[in-house]
Amino acid sequence: MAAPDLTVSARATLRRKAERGSHDRALVDAILDEGLLCHVGFADGGSPVVLPTAYARVGDELYLHGAVGNQMLRTLAAGAAACVTVTLLDGIVLARSAKHHSMNYRSVVLFGAARKVTDPEEKRRALLEIVDHMAPGRSGDARPPNEAELTATLVLAFPVDEGSAKVRAGGPVDEAEDLALGVWAGELPLRLTPGAPVADEGVEGPVPGYVAGYERGGGRR
């Protein structure tokens, strides 16, 4: 059964360029699953703070993790309101006028409060999911977390429930009177691409397939 669409609260209601927005869970999940980093926003003593971190989506939640002393995670674990945003940059859009320059992107903005994961088995699974989110299949090779590592790690689950997705794709949208200007206009697609893997010192044996053939998303290309 497909997951229900995102909840459209007042803060999750699209304002600017609402025609680019969506609350469709399939789109939201595709963006979350392609992204590698999210940006987490929270208040630290009244000051907004935005920090990048890794994550993995499992069903209707995003797992976040870090050291037990991590201030951001501790704040979220205490129930603080937070916003988690994932943005995929797909290209730059060069219009004939400066004004209509833009970027192509797919983003998801989620609102909510995190749940602290306390069950050791769920913690262990969450950490392996984060590893597999980075490189699908990797958890089958890496040594799993031991008890001491689990104890030293704070794991949170953030709801994929309230928020929205936004997508801009395609070429420039110019004013009719600018079309004859003779200025080159169009889109330059951008994509996160892997370079050559760099083996750590002392590593022998072949590069695993999930590294050698690494590919991220590509759903929209």
Added chain:
Amino acid sequence: MAAPDLTVSARATLRRKAERGSHDRALVDAILDEGLLCHVGFADGGSPVVLPTAYARVGDELYLHGAVGNQMLRTLAAGAAACVTVTLLDGIVLARSAKHHSMNYRSVVLFGAARKVTDPEEKRRALLEIVDHMAPGRSGDARPPNEAELTATLVLAFPVDEGSAKVRAGGPVDEAEDLALGVWAGELPLRLTPGAPVADEGVEGPVPGYVAGYERGGGRR
């Protein structure tokens, strides 16, 4: 004269993995100048909100822009405390243990409050800087903003003053007892790379050099 290093206030003091951090302006500027998107955090009626947007650094400020009705910009223009974060993802790091998996990245986190740009000449220059930040040299070809477009656009300047940079680079750091596990470990570099330019309908003439030879940063490779 080189710009002074970032101000290290309480909120700009590095906590987690402080050894990866820096307040060096040359590093901060290099990251800001390579990035295409920033994530802006602010409070909207008590709720943290994080939204991606374009920017350009000019000296000690980042210019942000959008429609005059843009809620985020209006909030910032009213003097709200904000956090602007730019993150460049440089690779995934596969360690022998799940726990030591990581990402290579360069990020800048800035705290402050924006200044509303009201001088039409500064507004015009800011908009051209944002175009040139996207594709260096582009403002020489694009039609500049006219009076109506300037009036319809809100431009803010956010201080590059208080905050920090953080960098992780290189391969995995494994536990000594894991080195003999025989698991492949290393770094997979990732880079934002351009695809083939897509000309807009009706566009004739050659692809400009700043599009055909597009390259983003690369300072660390």
